[in-house]
Amino acid sequence: MNRKTKYFLSVLWVMLFSVAFAAMWLRTPALWFINLPQSVWESLAIQLGQNCCESTADLEMLVGLGFGFLIALSLLLIFLSVAGRYKNK
Numbered sequence: 093m094n095r096k097t098k099y100f101l102s103v104l105w106v107m108l109f110s111v112a113f114a115a116m117w118l119r120t121p122a123l124w125f126i127n128l129p130q131s132v133w134e135s136l137a138i139q140l141g142q143n144c145c146e147s148t149a150d151l152e153m154l155v156g157l158g159f160g161f162l163i164a165l166s167l168l169l170i171f172l173s174v175a176g177r178y179k180n181k
Contacts, residue, residue: 106164113160114153126159 117123128136136155142148 102168105168106161109164109167110157110160113163114156117156117159118152128155 117126133151136142136151137148140147140151140154142151
């Protein structure tokens with residue numbers, strides 16, 4: 093597989109996983125143990141000018157996408173490090 097294909101698949105993985113995780117996180121209360129402290133939520137709401145329920149939903153989606161991005165990136169880096177070890181053997 094050439095380098096462009098690897099980069100494309102990596103970006104696709106991160107984007108799709110982030111969206112899928114955000115959708116699942118918002119709809120599944122059992123996953124809410126992955127959350128931000130209340131003070132961070134309040135700070136984000138003030139910084140982003142939250143003023144109604146729709147902007148609250150936008151903020152929740154943004155945080156869900158952020159969590160999904162971090163998890164996808166972590167999994168990708170773990171996979172690449174494990175794959176690199178087996179490739180060198």
